Amino acid sequence: MKIFSNFSDKLFWLVIAMGFVFLFTIPSPEKNTKFKRLTKHIFPELKYPYTLPQLKFAFNDLATYMDEQTINIHYTKHHQGYIDKLNGILEKYPEWQNYTLEDLLANLNALPEELSIVVKAHGGGHFNHTLFWRTLCKKSSEPEGSGPYGIILEKINSVFGSFENFKQDFLDKALSIVGSGWVWLCVDSSGGLKTFATYNHETPLNQILKPILILDVWEHAYYLKYQNRRVDFVNAWWNLINWKEVEAIYKTIE
Numbered sequence: 001m002k003i004f005s006n007f008s009d010k011l012f013w014l015v016i017a018m019g020f021v022f023l024f025t026i027p028s029p030e031k032n033t034k035f036k037r038l039t040k041h042i043f044p045e046l047k048y049p050y051t052l053p054q055l056k057f058a059f060n061d062l063a064t065y066m067d068e069q070t071i072n073i074h075y076t077k078h079h080q081g082y083i084d085k086l087n088g089i090l091e092k093y094p095e096w097q098n099y100t101l102e103d104l105l106a107n108l109n110a111l112p113e114e115l116s117i118v119v120k121a122h123g124g125g126h127f128n129h130t131l132f133w134r135t136l137c138k139k140s141s142e143p144e145g146s147g148p149y150g151i152i153l154e155k156i157n158s159v160f161g162s163f164e165n166f167k168q169d170f171l172d173k174a175l176s177i178v179g180s181g182w183v184w185l186c187v188d189s190s191g192g193l194k195t196f197a198t199y200n201h202e203t204p205l206n207q208i209l210k211p212i213l214i215l216d217v218w219e220h221a222y223y224l225k226y227q228n229r230r231v232d233f234v235n236a237w238w239n240l241i242n243w244k245e246v247e248a249i250y251k252t253i254e
């Protein structure tokens, strides 16, 4: 009986010890030294469960430059598809559900491999499209659509010399992408502006660049109206940029 009692005591303490070990080895973002939250977010509300953002324009509002069917499919099928995949993987990782999408994208190397792969592909798809839609508007909605102004124009002139130079730099980046990708205007660590190209749905967030403007150059964004003419699509897109939103994003993250 005494032997059994000693055994029970040992078993009890073994269970307690294992409990402590378990508690201190639960994979938690807070204990992951590689994980660093961003101090400023463009979309602090973007968290699990993810949903489509509201558009500020109707599908046919941009038709002169971006046709209704393309926007409809782009938004309801492509963008929704990325959201569904992102929600699907995060269902399996509840300890990562409460972080912003920007924090997850900026810390891909700190995530479990399976989660990292899906967040990079489909989380990037959701973030990029959310920013893309936000910075579009009808050309008629002055002054938002009439060109950069204020601090954004000053920064563009300071870095690129002129708005025309900036447009050429942006077009060059768009044409440099072989296949699918995105072109970005970002704020760098010194506060200057920088154009940037990424493949697939990669973002510059893990390179400590803060995006303020983005262009989708996946073929699904333009093929129905422009077919292979990416140059024409980029040139048309300049007429749809909501510079008021670009400025608002800049002021959020500066």
Ligand SMILES: [Fe+2]
Binding pocket: 074, 078, 129, 216, 218, 220, 221
């Ligand atoms: Fe897209």
